Amino acid sequence: MNRTRIAAAALALAASFQAGAQGKEPLKVGALLSVTGPAAFLGAPEARTLEMLVEELNAKGGVDGRKIELIVKDTGGNPEKAISFAKQLIEENGVFAIIGPATSGESIAVKQFVNDASTILLSCAAAEVITTPVLPYVFKVAPKDSYAAEMIFRQMKKLGVKRIGVLSSNTGFGKAGKEQVEKLAPAHGIEIAASEVYDKAATDLTAEVTKLKAANVQAILNWSIEPAQSIVIKNARQIGLAVPIFQSHGFANVQYAKAAGAAAEGVMFPASRIVVAESLAASDKQKPVVASYKKGYEARFKEDVSTFGGHAYDALGILVRAVKEAGLDREKARKAIEDMKGFVGTAGVFNFSPEDHNGLSIEAFEMITVKGGKFVVLGR
Amino acid sequence: MQTELFFQYLVAGLTYGTIYAVVGVGFNIIYNTTGIINFAQGEFVMLGGMTAVTLAAFVPLPVAIAAAVLLTMLVGALVELTFIRWLGRPTVLRMIVITIGVSIMIREAALVVWGESVRALPYFTGDEVTSLSLWGVHVSPQVLWSLAACVAIVASLWAFFQHTPLGRQMRACASNRDAAALCGVPVRNLVTLSFALSAGIGALAGCVVSPITYTAYNVGTGLAIKGFTVAILGGLGNSTAAVAAGFLVGVLEAFSVSLLPTAYKDAISVAILLAILFVRPSGLFGSAEVARLEARG
Numbered sequence: 001m002n003r004t005r006i007a008a009a010a011l012a013l014a015a016s017f018q019a020g021a022q023g024k025e026p027l028k029v030g031a032l033l034s035v036t037g038p039a040a041f042l043g044a045p046e047a048r049t050l051e052m053l054v055e056e057l058n059a060k061g062g063v064d065g066r067k068i069e070l071i072v073k074d075t076g077g078n079p080e081k082a083i084s085f086a087k088q089l090i091e092e093n094g095v096f097a098i099i100g101p102a103t104s105g106e107s108i109a110v111k112q113f114v115n116d117a118s119t120i121l122l123s124c125a126a127a128e129v130i131t132t133p134v135l136p137y138v139f140k141v142a143p144k145d146s147y148a149a150e151m152i153f154r155q156m157k158k159l160g161v162k163r164i165g166v167l168s169s170n171t172g173f174g175k176a177g178k179e180q181v182e183k184l185a186p187a188h189g190i191e192i193a194a195s196e197v198y199d200k201a202a203t204d205l206t207a208e209v210t211k212l213k214a215a216n217v218q219a220i221l222n223w224s225i226e227p228a229q230s231i232v233i234k235n236a237r238q239i240g241l242a243v244p245i246f247q248s249h250g251f252a253n254v255q256y257a258k259a260a261g262a263a264a265e266g267v268m269f270p271a272s273r274i275v276v277a278e279s280l281a282a283s284d285k286q287k288p289v290v291a292s293y294k295k296g297y298e299a300r301f302k303e304d305v306s307t308f309g310g311h312a313y314d315a316l317g318i319l320v321r322a323v324k325e326a327g328l329d330r331e332k333a334r335k336a337i338e339d340m341k342g343f344v345g346t347a348g349v350f351n352f353s354p355e356d357h358n359g360l361s362i363e364a365f366e367m368i369t370v371k372g373g374k375f376v377v378l379g380r
Numbered sequence: 381m382q383t384e385l386f387f388q389y390l391v392a393g394l395t396y397g398t399i400y401a402v403v404g405v406g407f408n409i410i411y412n413t414t415g416i417i418n419f420a421q422g423e424f425v426m427l428g429g430m431t432a433v434t435l436a437a438f439v440p441l442p443v444a445i446a447a448a449v450l451l452t453m454l455v456g457a458l459v460e461l462t463f464i465r466w467l468g469r470p471t472v473l474r475m476i477v478i479t480i481g482v483s484i485m486i487r488e489a490a491l492v493v494w495g496e497s498v499r500a501l502p503y504f505t506g507d508e509v510t511s512l513s514l515w516g517v518h519v520s521p522q523v524l525w526s527l528a529a530c531v532a533i534v535a536s537l538w539a540f541f542q543h544t545p546l547g548r549q550m551r552a553c554a555s556n557r558d559a560a561a562l563c564g565v566p567v568r569n570l571v572t573l574s575f576a577l578s579a580g581i582g583a584l585a586g587c588v589v590s591p592i593t594y595t596a597y598n599v600g601t602g603l604a605i606k607g608f609t610v611a612i613l614g615g616l617g618n619s620t621a622a623v624a625a626g627f628l629v630g631v632l633e634a635f636s637v638s639l640l641p642t643a644y645k646d647a648i649s650v651a652i653l654l655a656i657l658f659v660r661p662s663g664l665f666g667s668a669e670v671a672r673l674e675a676r677g
Contacts, residue, residue, distance in 0.1 A: 203593035206392035
């Protein structure tokens with residue numbers, strides 16, 4: 001007991017020496033992110049974004065004189081690891097809030113536990129079930145997958161597609177997406193002629209796309225977040241299946257398009273506007289936020305921004321605003337997020353409410369396509 | 381099923397099969413000279429692919445691949461020199477623990493060096509959308525490259541083991557280590573060579589399949605499991621059998637997709653493995669007598 005107190009005192013002392021934080025209790029933020037593993041394209045940019053942002057904020061004196069203390073745990077995309085790290089962050093590190101997990105499966109696994117510990121969770125994953133039904137302390141900053149499916153079906157209708165093949169990975173994200181797609185397809189008059197679930201570590205999907213070819217589909221819709229989504233495109237083109245290919249918002253890291261090379265041309269998917277920051281109108285509300293994040297991130301890490309890093313940016317921004325309003329009172333801070341309106345983030349404009357812990361509307365999405373190895377807004 | 385689709389599935393199966401087969405062959409070489417199952421075999425495949433991708437940015441592709449193979453052979457030899465050589469007569473369990481440890485070390489080192497991102501070599505011929513159409517069946521040229529590499533590896537191994545003095549010494553070492561040592565065969569050095577050789581084969585495989593499957597620091601484990609499966613299935617120690625078993629598993633997996641949901645694909649290969657091991661414990665092509673003698677000795 002004594003030792004912890006001394007350690008705490010030492011920490012506080014150290015903190016007060018740095019940039020004169022006047023000994024205020026730091027804001028401890030935990031992050032559960034898949035920095036490595038199959039979902040590394042999500043977690044790694046998220047972790048980098050948080051590090052960059054925390055450094056920037058602390059250099060400016062922190063949040064109301066509070067230093068932000070960031071503790072990142074690499075879950076490797078594994079729900080079991082996410083649970084044990086969540087326990088560690090809450091019980092040992094005593095964090096005020098947790099950002100992440102990056103994937104839906106992990107978010108679903110940890111949400112009840114984190115909520116019961118009265119710790120704010122800002123998930124960066126998409127699955128709707130993370131915030132339906134609403135748990136008081138659980139929020140998510142990635143747009144819903146039903147909106148993504150809705151956007152895709154609207155585009156399919158425009159192209160006159162009636163018969164599709166669905167591929168998804170065996171992860172929380174893939175599963176949740178597949179459910180939404182199956183639920184919403186009939187309303188749009190679209191028939192799912194074949195639906196296949198593949199392993200998240202799949203390295204070749206020729207047999208799966210052959211099955212879709214046999215089913216005479218008019219378009220392919222793939223729902224996953226792993227490198228397999230690049231492999232699907234290549235394999236489809238290699239067996240001579242020339243139908244339009246749609247991807248979920250999980251495709252919104254340009255690395256995936258680069259990995260599929262020439263095969264990625266013309267792939268369509270919904271994503272938030274950050275991936276097309278350059279082509280946004282100057283009047284766009286999101287333009288300043290998106291541009292400043294993009295500039296900072298790309299200058300520092302020498303890689304393109306993705307929507308995923310943007311989720312971490314939004315999550316920390318929302319948390320900081322709540323703490324500015326409510327201080328380090330968990331219940332008050334939670335309430336502050338719930339009542340937050342008009343927060344302009346990289347994913348869109350957030351309007352939270354007690355019934356909606358996601359806060360984004362379908363307007364957060366734009367249909368994007370791949371042209372010359374780059375993401376561009378579809379139809380422009 | 382239409383013939384065209386039948387052959388399309390077959391091609392998919394051959395693609396999977398080559399990948400499994402070349403990894404399986406690597407297991408066999410080390411097993412033959414040492415009786416060890418090297419669980420770091422998948423990491424050699426990864427190292428080959430990653431090194432080649434890095435080098436390909438500076439030198440032409442064939443040079444990058446050759447250099448990657450040589451570097452990985454060096455790593456293979458170093459692994460043996462550092463971790464295996466000084467052990468007298470290690471138990472199987474100890475060897476398993478050591479090779480798994482080595483595989484984790486290599487993987488973590490690769491994470492530090494290359495980070496978590498996924499890479500691939502460019503397609504050797506054409507690009508991601510190129511496909512050759514043979515009687516209505518579409519094949520990516522890279523699949524043909526990997527098939528050719530697989531055949532070349534097996535053929536040159538066969539020639540090496542049958543027709544060179546060094547290969548004969550390695551076989552002698554495999555059939556009876558003590559007797560070989562008494563006849564003046566430098567057993568220890570041959571073990572090092574076998575590690576280098578299987579690392580080199582793994583690396584070559586890693587280069588050839590990387591445009592198809594991509595490569596990342598953590599692909600080794602998955603590859604090792606499949607390669608191990610086909611090595612066992614074919615009968616440990618027999619490289620040609622491992623290749624046959626690799627194609628068998630690959631083709632069955634591909635056709636299983638046509639009938640069953642994809643989710644069962646991996647279950648199918650494990651089920652086949654179990655079924656065959658119940659009936660033929662020495663593997664499909666393994667000799668029952670050898671298995672019995674080995675169990676006794």
